[in-house]
Amino acid sequence: MDKKTLSERDICTKFITPAVAAAGWDIQRQVREEVTFTHGRVIVRGKLHARGKARRADYVLYHAPNRPIAVIEAKDNTHGPGDGMQQALDYADALDVPFAFTSNGDGFVFHDHTVDGSAPGAAVETHLTLDQFPAPADLWARYCTWRGLDATSTPKAEAPYYDDGSGRAPRYYQVNAINRTVEAVAKGQQRVLLVMATGTGKTYTAFQIIWRLWKSKQARRILFLADRNILVDQTKNNDFKPFGAAMTKITGRKIDTSYEIYLSLYQAVSGAEEDKNVYKQFSPDFFDLIVVDECHRGSAADDSAWRDILEYFQSATQIGLTATPKETREVSSTFYFGEPVYTYSLRQGIEDGFLAPYKVVRIDFDRDLQGWRPPRGMLDKHGQPIEDRIYNLKDMDRQLVLEMRTQAVATKVTQFLKAGNPYAKTIVFCDDIDHAERMRQALVNLNPERVKENRKYVMRITGDDAEGKAELDNFINPEVRWPVIATTSKLMTTGVDAQTCQLIVLDQHIGSMTEFKQIIGRGTRINEDYGKFWFTIMDFKKATELFADPAFDGEPVQIYEPTEDEPPTPPDTDAPPDGLDPVRPDPGDDPPDADRPDDDTAPRRKYVVGGDVTVHIVAERVQYYGPNGALITESLRDYTRQCVAKQFRSMDDFLRRWSSADQKKAVIDELAALGVLWEPLADEVQAKTGQPLDPFDLICHVAFDQPPLSRRERAEGVKKRNYFAQYQGAARQVLEALLEKYADTGIEPIEDLKILQLPPFDRIGAPMELVKAFGGKAGYTQAIADLERQLYPPRQA
Incomplete structure (x- = not known):
């Protein structure tokens, strides 16, 4: 067998998977192939959208479900065994695992992040033969050492996730957040901060954390605190529903201590007057775990009634959840909870395609x-x-x-x-x-x-x-x-x-x-x-x-400044931080209680x-979310030129790529992934030229200063060359209709076979009949390719 002739998939099937199985890995339970863990960034084009390239690992190895510990990147045998390492390390960083392997079927290159490369004789990267792949127990032991898990904390960190059999699984960043938090608690950390952007599923993440700690009996009685009724109700009825009869919402002034999971508004259990502090009906050591939702607000202020609750239950492990940790000179989330054990930002969420761009x-x-x-x-x-x-x-x-x-x-x-x-x-x-x-x-x-x-x-x-x-x-x-x-x-x-x-x-x-x-x-x-x-x-x-x-x-x-006469208490100790500067945050800075009017506290x-004083717009501009997370404020033309220059050295380079593409949509998507903003660019150019241009002419005109042709002009050029004379009957009708559709809407719709289901094609015949008019799908595809060559003839020297 000549390995050089095998595809990457063949290399996986014939060499990599057998080597992993021979090392003792359960292929069904511990090994997943072609794991797509992001959705791909949303790319907006007019009223349509596309997805950028999703990130996909060839292999992910697991100690247990939702406990990844290694990735393997495969290449075909025309590559060296370590050629995919940088990609593997990128995936390993995202999945929060310390081990990355690459292979071309001859052997493996093993990158071990747990190794101290400065130690004598220690190597971070080593070459392994196919029969030297590490066993599951070996990698798990190294993983635990890397995470600081010992014989006592390891079994706690292995507590299983909730699984209802529906196939729902946490996303990769939720897995990272859950595992990091459970490990921190297993190691005895008393204050834990988790930072996740709005819309990334903090409540579901909190549920899985609580479930694992509850089922492993690390936390028998748990309090979930929020400051909006809607947050508590949504949590109880949706993500926390599996807790069932063990869960209750605190609503009255009398507490029933027979439950295990309690959900509550801060305001429902505390108040300025002592008789409203319902939480004191619990003994200070009643709760083992308190989870604080939106902890950037009241719980970040050291003199708030909300903080009083946390300090009353100071022996409990306390986990703070927020999208926006508050850090001012008067208020600090990290001073109380410590540095975040995991952060997933808005920018990362948009880049991964889990959050919407704007x-x-x-x-x-x-x-x-x-x-x-x-x-x-x-x-x-x-x-x-x-x-x-x-x-x-x-x-x-x-x-x-x-x-x-x-x-x-x-x-x-x-x-x-x-x-x-x-x-x-x-x-x-x-x-x-x-x-x-x-x-x-x-x-x-x-x-x-x-x-x-x-x-x-x-x-x-x-x-x-x-x-x-x-x-x-x-x-x-x-x-x-x-x-x-x-x-x-x-x-x-x-x-x-x-x-x-x-x-x-x-x-x-x-x-x-x-x-x-x-x-x-x-x-x-x-x-x-x-x-x-x-x-x-x-x-x-x-x-x-x-x-x-x-x-x-x-x-x-953290920029919080405690008083000089009392040093700050380390966040991970049992004692609550005291000696904090008792300065209240600006009341206008935080949303008020859900049950109070939301006007400012001080009248103005x-x-x-009235209408005698007119108001006029003096400036209006549109800014777009760019691939690097920053708003694009420069000229769209200059920005487009920069994007195109990343991919094509010259106009001839662009023309070769465009001509060789089986579908022009592939080139359009490539440029969109690099940041070309097709919708605003087309609008801006059309406002100046008065003609709608397709992506080909937009690039030629904007990036290479070529005079543009409108879609209608290109369509008329095809008609003048009498291209359709070689076709008869339904085939000719279809091509004429496709050309007209191109003139109206552009190149992408005519490349999609589904267009044959739409008017006016549905009046010519059924899609299968129309394809048969070209002799079958291959003939139809060839006719589309020929039509595109007529639309974009070679440039004259």
Whole structure:
């Protein structure tokens, strides 16, 4: 047998899998092949979307289900045995495993991250023959040493996951988070922090952590704390449902201590008055484990009533969950809980394709930028004399209400929805309840036809409005159309699982990075069943400037400053940290309790000015989420040239790739994966040329400065060359219709065989009949290739 002639799959089947099996690995239980562990980044093209390349490991080896410990990258025998190592190490890092192997069928190259390369005679990478592959017990022992697990903690860390037999399994980053947390607790760590971006399944992750600790009897009685009723109810009814009769929600003032799993609002068990501190009905050592959801809020402040609960149960292991750890000079999540045992960021979630990318529409008004000064002695609509000074963006909707500004915001929102999908779920974040009500009225008046269809088209959902709050579940339910637009202040900044939210409007002053992250998180969920793959942020108050702050998507850095006379207590000791500087966070920085109105705590004087003071847009720009996680603000043309230059050295190089591609869609997808933004690029070029260009001409024109041809011009050129003369009957009708479809919609649709099911092809004949008119599928495919060669003839020298 000549190995050089074998495919990579043959190498796996004939050499790698047998070698792994011979080492003692259970092929059915411990070895998985071709493991795809990401979805591939969502790439938006017009109203369509595509997926970037998903990450797929050739092999993942497991100690037990959801306990990966090694990856193997295979290559065919034309490669060296170590050629795939960098790729294997990349996958090993993502899957949080220390062992990476590569093989071409001759042997293995073994990278062992547990080895101290500085030790005499120790080698991080070694060559192994096929019969030297390590046994499962060998790698597991090395893994435990690497993780710091000893004879006592190892059995605890091996506690099984919950499996209901449905096939649902945690995603790779959830596995990392769960294993890291369970291992930390098994080793005796008392405070554990887990940071996961909004929309990545923190509650399901928490459930699996609690389940494993509960089943292994490391935690017999557990308290799950949240600060929103909706969070507690969603948790109890969904992810935590398997706990069944062992679980209860604390609702009254009397505690039943016969349960094992307790879910509660902070507010339900604590209060400013001692008789409201229901949690004290439990003994201080009652709970073995407390899980704190959204721990960046009250539990991060050392003088809060919420922190009192944690300190009362200080002997319990405490796990903090957050998408946005709070780190200021007054408040610190990491000071109390310690450094995160695992972090999964928004950027990583978007890159992996688990979270939705976004584009930003920034709109600036003249009064915000240039300021407005009232004429001397001017009274507002309520008869108040307006203080004589210059009002600008920082004053809008706080000290000064310009009714025309509210109207202008509502108009832009309405125009955006009407131009796309008027039923796209939309959240408008306002500065306070009064602002949210004015915005609701403006949107109602601008959308009379939708409001006539259903009066709940626009609803104010704030803490003080019972009817609005009652519609929150309908808003977040993908199956319920109404409400479509929600105006709010603080109530919907967090804990709202709005899977189909496609537009987030920022008309709110946001000075807190924590709150900004939470608000952006309302749009980051993907819901494929309802076509939600991306979302838009419309910003009227420069809030999106926070995207440029390194803290937006970076690791949390502790900058908390304890008092000088008392040193900080290490986070992983049993004693709670004391001696913290008792400074309360800004009340405007955190969402208030779910059962209180969400207005600011201190009243402000507002001046309301009517329609005599006009407001105009002076600047509007669109920014796009780029492949590196940063917003693209440069010229689209310059950015496109840079993207194309990464793949093609010259126009001839591009033309060769385009001509040789069996499907042009492959080239289009390659460039999209590199960051080419087809939709905005096509819109920008069409605005200047007046003609819709297909991707080929867009690249030739923008990247290589060639005069463009429109799709219609290319189609007419094919007709003039009388290309169809060689075809008769149904075959000719199909090709003529395909050419017309190309002129209307571009190259990609005509490459998809499913197009034959659509008009006008369905009037010519059934898809199978149409394919037979070309002599079969091979003939049809050849005809499409010939048509594409006619559309893109060789460039004349």
